Amino acid sequence: MSFSWAKAYEPKNPFMRWLDERLPLPRLAYGAIGGGYPVPRNLNYFWNFGVLAGIFLTIQIVTGIVLAMHYYATTDGAFTSVNQLIMRDVNAGWLLRYAHMNGASFFFIVTYIHIFRGLFYGSYKAPRELVWMLGLVIYFLMMATAFMGYVLPWGQMSYWGAQVITGFFSAFPLVGEPLRVWLLGGYAPDEAALTRFFSLHYLLPFVIAAVVILHIWALHIPGSGNPTGVDVKTERDTLPFHPFYTAKDGWFAATVLLVYAIVTYFAPNYLGHPDNYIQANPLATPAHIVPEWYFWPFYAILRSFTVDFILPAKLWGVLAMFASILLLFFLPWLDRSPVRSGSYRPVFKRFFWLLVVDVIILGYIGGAPINWWRVALGQAAAAYYFLHFLVILPLVSAFETPLPLPSSISESVLHGEAEEAAPVGQKKPRRGATATAG
């Protein structure tokens, strides 16, 4: 309950009253995603992606539970159970599997947009630092879950991806190799690794769901941010979540699901790799081992370290790859600007778009076969990534002069129509009065 004017839940029918008195679940839902949660009225469509991430998490859990009913976590049976049993013999198994495969990709697409939304509009700044950090925890868990899920079909990329990724740990001196063997339960990915990945792949989504609850809880203390970055001051600045944002999220979700359906039904393997339709073979290394697209930027950073400078190149790469995610946890303190929204930060804005281009370049480099100019480009892009967050951002935030901020959300959206901006549902603005102000 973030604002004093947030409406309290009033049960309308006797059953809900009965339930609410004993277990205030309806009250909880009303306050979290109902009419009892006031949301800034000026949110743009970039604010829809959190809900979309929740939708894709749900799709993944539901399809995943059913797929797990038909999946065999054995090195002999995994590939066949996915490609023969599920894809051919299980009723609508092909749909479940393609929906799950592409659901993972779409989960990452909406999450990346959600993260970049946060980066641009300063959603990581006080008082929402914990919202940001919990979000990063979710992202980290998502990556672990997605990686282990990709191993389960036991195709060539599954196997060699597992080999490469668990190989990261062996880069650490002394503890590295024993740690890798302990994680895999053997010297190479095998049945022990497959069964534990399956077990964890089933567990982690529920951990994600739990952290999502914390993420939303922490969000609802200060309430949602908004494109101006100006704090909510009065009731005029907000609209109740329901029906306003449920309606906005609803139609937009249907549109994104339409895109998801088109990919799932008409190009289900577009985002995948053909080699994963070849059964895992520890004796045949694929020509290009690449992870799934959503790991490409990090894979590019990993591969960019090619010189043993004091430490071995591999260790540099692994450290840099972990650092590239960990540094995001420090963002609330790296960016000192009191202005949240990038719209009012002319210098920051330019660097932000440079970062977007940089990450896209890293993504391209991470997915493409190696040659000399790609390696060079990837190295420059990786260097910019670190400089952006750890050097440029703190400097920009110290020296930049932001543009004047609107004094309130309603001013930014109303422009002299302030008289009219009565809280919706309280005072109906007269139609036709708009012209007088302008």
Added chain:
Amino acid sequence: MRFILGFIGALFAAVLLISFFSNLATYFQSPPAPLASDEFHKEPKEIHFASDGPFGHFDKRQLQRGFQVYSEVCSACHSLKMVSFRDLKELGYNEAEIKKIASDWKTQVPSINPDTGEPATRKALPSDNFPAPFPNEVAARAANNNALPPDLSLITKAREGGAAYVYSLITGYADQAGYKNDKGEELLKAFPDAKTPQGLHFNPYFANLNVAMPPPLVSNGQVTYAPGNPAPTVDQMARDVAAFLVWTAEPNLERRHAAGIAVAIFLLVASILGYFAYRQIWYEAKRAVRVTGALDPENQAKSRRAKAKQGVAG
């Protein structure tokens, strides 16, 4: 803390720059030698199948012809272990025909002698998957010059280019002597070492240009099609078997397309209705949000005018 983090960032960037310059130095000092497989490898040919596109469906007669090519040619070496005889129903064969195809299949199904328990074989049943031509990998390699013929069930999903790759590979064998790429370079002049080794076959559509599989379709009419079908040229047979292998890899393609169209229409209608519901709900609030962004020059002019007006009035 910012200084420590800034230092870490600068350190990573510095190591990357060292890597960057050493990478460039290596390249310019000793540029990597070009590889024959980079310069002479060809992308799959353009080819279209009835199953392409969102409305694509299988051409059953073509699939039957493709199945005939598979069973008379490919199946000598390649297994099809994820497909069962009963699946042929989708190609338009009736149950009696499927029963006959199964029991006549050249390889029998491993079994045991019901009296002694000794290993034995029996005739295939419609419920069996296609029996593999070789009992195990060692036998397959022994019979094929140490190469392992891949299982074909998923081949069109397991190769870049899919069915077009299969078609291109089958029809793409060439004489290596005097072979030129599109740029007019002659392979054996540019790369004298790239001569195809004994026992392999030159094929520019194969990743490393030399494939162990001998040309499978060598002469027109190698397979006799039933009357009413196109003439069994090498090109036609290759097309047909590629189309058949699309089906083996994706037998639910037609169902997927049909369901996809229904789901897409449903979601499109839901989006449109949802959008109008959203407009309706936001009607009042929308007028306030219609113009967003205090930085919009138009809006700034608006607020300036409003202020000026107030000034005049005051």
